[in-house]
Amino acid sequence: MRAYELRNDRSDSPALLERSQPQPGFGQVLVKMRAASLNYRDLLVAKGSYGAKEFKPIVPLSDGSGEVVALGEGVTRVAVGDRVAGIFMQGFISGELTPEKSGSALGGAIDGVLAEYVVFDQQGLVKIPDFLSYEEAATLPCAAVTAWNALVVEGQLKAGETVLLLGTGGVSLFALQFAKMAGAKVILTSSSDEKLERARQLGADAGINYRTMPDWEEKVWALTDGRGVDHVVEVGGSATLSKSLRSVRYGGKIAMIGVLNGTTGEVNTSAILHKQVRVQGIYVGSRDMFEEMNRAIALHQIHPVIDRVFPFEEARSAMTYLESGSHFGKVVVGISG
């Protein structure tokens, strides 16, 4: 079978190699991969600036979907022919995050999914909603579960609340769809007026161009009549956190998710205490959250926003495209059939 591998010092893009097809052992499942999707994290992993200090060659990408084609002994959770996706952290089934669960992420701590066949433990899979294509379902494990955890699980989002989203990448557009599903108002920022218009068509109530309006937090303040938003899905990092703290209401919530503009820098912490803001770190989520999210996706017939699907042979171009930041939503790699 063919598989990509990050090799050498990780400064290279992944190499496409021939590998022997894996076989499922006890409790394991062989999945013929049909699609994979890219996350910003995959760029960081490829550059060696994410996670593990020591380099080991790995198959990249955490997010993929496919069809079950063989079972090892003792498998009861899935059957041959089932349509499935891997969960981001293979050991994070339920409950709270622990160091052990955190150390089980696909395409980082362990081999990922950019391969024609992947063996998963049966516990590390979820069935995907019937109405979604493999390409659509491949976008769910990281970006969608993260947005779900931020707004629904930790955020306890209620109808009528206001959510602030930064940019139009994968996490933010899933957050937009979940926020609208829950009956919330959405204010979204982007570097592009054209992307803001597309976000409006998806239901965003207001858009702010953060390039032409660098003090966008003032606009958020005005749009909420000086109250501030109830939730911020913070995918920016250190450079946007101060603006997010200005944008959030007294007692509001900030889900700390991203590192797009860095992880270190000055933050005025007094706003956190004076406004009694809840800052909650989010690291994707559990299988339980993924399954709960899939039920909502199926009930509300939510289709993930896919910008572009690249053929398997062009996975490196897909990574370059994601890095350019010109995408709106998810970038996907088709794998077979």
Ligand SMILES: NC(=O)c1ccc[n+]([C@@H]2O[C@H](COP(=O)([O-])OP(=O)(O)OC[C@H]3O[C@@H](n4cnc5c(N)ncnc54)[C@H](OP(=O)(O)O)[C@@H]3O)[C@@H](O)[C@H]2O)c1
């Ligand atoms: N903690 C977790 O569990 C978790 C899970 C998933 C992702 N993440 C992190 O969340 C971030 C987003 O991930 P993603 O996969 O959704 O990324 P993505 O799809 O690559 O989206 C990136 C988009 O964010 C916008 N952006 C870039 N710089 C920005 C800035 N300074 N301010 C506001 N928006 C900015 C741009 O949108 P416009 O072109 O519209 O401006 C860009 O296209 C990354 O840092 C990623 O590592 C964390």
